[in-house]
Amino acid sequence: MTHRWRLVLFVVAAPAFAVLFFLAARGLPVFGSEFHPYGDRAVEIATRQRTTANVVSSVNFDQRAIDTLGEEFILFGSVIGTIVLLRPAPEEREVGRRPAGGVLPTTRLAGYLLLPVSVLVGLYVIAHGQLSPGGGFQGGVVLATGWHLLYVAGRYAALRRAAPPTVMEIIESVGAAAFAAVGLAGLVIGGAFLVNFLPVGTFNDLISGGTVPVLNGAVGMAVAAAIVLLLSGFLEQAVVLRRSPEPRVDSSIVARSKEHR
Amino acid sequence: MMLLILLALGLVAVTGTIVVLTREPACQAVTLSVFGLTLSILFMTMQAPDVALSQLAIGTAVVPLMIMLTIQKIGGPR
Numbered sequence: 001m002t003h004r005w006r007l008v009l010f011v012v013a014a015p016a017f018a019v020l021f022f023l024a025a026r027g028l029p030v031f032g033s034e035f036h037p038y039g040d041r042a043v044e045i046a047t048r049q050r051t052t053a054n055v056v057s058s059v060n061f062d063q064r065a066i067d068t069l070g071e072e073f074i075l076f077g078s079v080i081g082t083i084v085l086l087r088p089a090p091e092e093r094e095v096g097r098r099p100a101g102g103v104l105p106t107t108r109l110a111g112y113l114l115l116p117v118s119v120l121v122g123l124y125v126i127a128h129g130q131l132s133p134g135g136g137f138q139g140g141v142v143l144a145t146g147w148h149l150l151y152v153a154g155r156y157a158a159l160r161r162a163a164p165p166t167v168m169e170i171i172e173s174v175g176a177a178a179f180a181a182v183g184l185a186g187l188v189i190g191g192a193f194l195v196n197f198l199p200v201g202t203f204n205d206l207i208s209g210g211t212v213p214v215l216n217g218a219v220g221m222a223v224a225a226a227i228v229l230l231l232s233g234f235l236e237q238a239v240v241l242r243r244s245p246e247p248r249v250d251s252s253i254v255a256r257s258k259e260h261r
Numbered sequence: 262m263m264l265l266i267l268l269a270l271g272l273v274a275v276t277g278t279i280v281v282l283t284r285e286p287a288c289q290a291v292t293l294s295v296f297g298l299t300l301s302i303l304f305m306t307m308q309a310p311d312v313a314l315s316q317l318a319i320g321t322a323v324v325p326l327m328i329m330l331t332i333q334k335i336g337g338p339r
Contacts, residue, residue, distance in 0.1 A: 032263065056311040125314070133310035141318035148326075227323060234330040 051200045052209035053131045060135070061215040065194040069179055072219060076176050079226040086233035088241050095242040103154035111153030118146025126220035130209035136219025143220070144227035156239055165232060168225040175222025182211055182218065262306070269303040290328040297321035 001009075029035045046058035060068050122143030129135025150159040183194040190197035194211075201208035276296040283289040297320025304313035 054311075134314050135311070138311070138314040138318055141315070141323065145318060145322045145326075231323070231326065231330075234327050234334075238330040238333040 047203070049200075050196060050209060050212070051203040052212050053204045054129065054133065054135070056133070057129045057135050057212055057216065058209065061129075061212045061219075062196050062210070065183070065211075065215065068215070068219070069183060069194065072176055072179055072222060075223065075226055076172070079172070079230050082230055083233045086237050088236075089243075091243055092241045094240050103152075108153045111149040115146060115149045115153070118142060118149065122146055122220075122224070126216055127206070127213070129216035129220075130212045131204060131206070136216040136221075137223050139216075140220040140223030141227055143224040144231070147224075147228055148231060151235065156235070159235075160232075163228050163232065165229060168229045168232070172222050172225035172229060175218045175220070175225065178218035179215055179222070182214055186211070265306045266303070269299065269306045272299040273303050275299075287329065287332050290325040290332070293328070294321045294325040297324070 029037075042059050042063060043055050045063060046052045046055040050058055050062055052058035052062065122139045122141075124139070125134035125142055126136055126139030129139065147163060148159065150162060186195040186197045187193045189195075196210040196212070198210035198214070200210045207213065273296070276292065276299045280289060280292045280296045283292045297316060300320060301313040301316040304310075304316055
């Protein structure tokens with residue numbers, strides 16, 4: 001498509017979209033108004049019935065937990081797909097890590113200082129999902145990215161040792177399976193899939209909200225391991241694997257893959 | 262409060278435009294990271310700290326890192 005055609009398409013499509021968007025948004029309650037039909041109901045259920053201080057967590061892990069289960073498995077599936085795509089090609093091999101391009105001592109120091117801090121923050125955010133903003137997903141990502149400060153500090157080998165892919169795969173699977181298992185336990189005990197069957201405890205206590213903290217923990221495990229696996233796939237491709245000059249596998253495969261390119 | 266929201270919205274518009282106008286992919290990863298930061302400020306002003314936290318972790322850290330590693334692998338723009 002040429003530049004001119006794209007411009008024509010934009011000039012036609014943009015006003016049409018603007019009109020439709022305006023019509024669609026006209027029925028919404030006014031921004032910043034006092035009228036929140038869904039919010040009021042969700043807050044009522046979260047605070048009165050389920051004693052979950054963080055209403056967002058109550059919505060995500062209790063009132064519509066099955067949506068979160070779906071999201072969890074979307075992440076699970078896409079990480080598996082990405083790892084399959086990033087697997088070493090036949091003509092690629094490990095050439096050993098290229099020398100770290102001069103990590104500044106201050107960067108190294110900051111990496112080592114921030115590593116325990118960010119791991120602690122990640123664990124805190126996961127554990128307090130039922131009380132304050134955050135939860136399994138956010139905490140899991142903080143935990144996983146914090147882990148990569150080991151790489152920023154210039155120690156790729158240390159990162160690989162600290163997070164072996166096999167262990168991460170097991171943690172990811174166990175976390176995802178634990179979410180489904182809590183759902184099934186709800187079906188057996190409470191009569192509905194993912195029903196909040198645990199005692200909800202006292203409002204604003206660390207252990208409150210019934211199954212919400214349990215599900216947050218499961219999601220935290222799965223997400224942290226999934227992001228570590230995802231980034232390790234990218235890191236391996238970028239740092240370790242190179243197209244080898246002499247193929248290590250039989251040349252027919254290499255020849256065929258070259259034809260395809 | 263409304264002023265803060267408008268200010269954050271303006272920042273998002275400016276940084277978003279800068280991301281689109283950045284042509285070099287490696288620089289774009291950095292501007293994308295800044296765009297993600299302004300987006301999480303917007304979510305914060307709109308009283309959605311949960312979403313702001315997700316945006317901060319994914320949009321300013323993981324996605325730019327994945328882009329940078331991909332550029333490193335394929336050797337930059339052809």
